Amino acid sequence: MRCEDRDRAFWERKAPHYDRVVTGVFGRPLPRVLELTAEGVSGAESVLEVAAGTGLMTAAIAPRVRRVVATDYADAMLEHLRTRVAAAGFSNVECTPGDLYALNYPCGSFDRIVAGNVLHLVPDLPRALQALCHVLRTGGTLIAPTFCHDETRLSWLVSRTLLAAMGQPMHRRFTAVTLRQALEQQSLRVTKCETVPGVIPITYVESVCEAGPAARSQP
Numbered sequence: 001m002r003c004e005d006r007d008r009a010f011w012e013r014k015a016p017h018y019d020r021v022v023t024g025v026f027g028r029p030l031p032r033v034l035e036l037t038a039e040g041v042s043g044a045e046s047v048l049e050v051a052a053g054t055g056l057m058t059a060a061i062a063p064r065v066r067r068v069v070a071t072d073y074a075d076a077m078l079e080h081l082r083t084r085v086a087a088a089g090f091s092n093v094e095c096t097p098g099d100l101y102a103l104n105y106p107c108g109s110f111d112r113i114v115a116g117n118v119l120h121l122v123p124d125l126p127r128a129l130q131a132l133c134h135v136l137r138t139g140g141t142l143i144a145p146t147f148c149h150d151e152t153r154l155s156w157l158v159s160r161t162l163l164a165a166m167g168q169p170m171h172r173r174f175t176a177v178t179l180r181q182a183l184e185q186q187s188l189r190v191t192k193c194e195t196v197p198g199v200i201p202i203t204y205v206e207s208v209c210e211a212g213p214a215a216r217s218q219p
Contacts, residue, residue: 017074029196034060043094044111051118055084071098076108108137149173
């Protein structure tokens with residue numbers, strides 16, 4: 001089985017329990033991260049959210065923007081996402097299947113992209129960031145709050161024990177510094193960075209895509 005297929009199967013299984021895990025033992029950073037994300041997208045015309053999961057961030061984004069396209073590649077996650085969006089009565093959110101590596105939108109389609117807690121999970125990070133930049137307009141902002149598993153001694157230990165026992169796919173473990181470096185290596189200019197404490201801290205980071213369309217060919 002391909003790595004991507006194994007990862008997808010994990011998230012299909014975990015969808016019913018995802019909210020309880022993320023808002024429970026790992027939930028301390030979440031309120032501040034949602035606040036920062038809402039501020040980061042505020043006033044945008046068109047926002048793409050990748051790996052939207054069950055819609056925890058979608059619910060914070062939708063009231064602040066004109067249009068949200070919320071995507072996930074796991075059907076079970078999409079089911080929970082659609083339920084949350086419908087219950088909230090959002091009319092400006094489109095929930096659709098989406099593979100982060102193959103976003104079927106023209107170059108420069110979105111003012112903001114939100115990639116919440118996913119960059120540590122993608123097998124091919126440069127390819128993922130290139131795909132995101134392709135559909136982000138020149139001067140647009142990528143918002144990527146990310147669990148930083150190696151930020152503290154506690155998070156290092158938890159990541160290698162509890163999460164290993166859960167079998168969670170993990171393709172890299174960031175610190176705030178290495179997360180910033182990973183973005184900058186793909187020619188993204190980091191404009192805001194805040195690490196929110198928790199059992200596993202989340203680093204909220206905004207970065208600007210300054211390359212023109214010709215430099216952002218589809219990977």
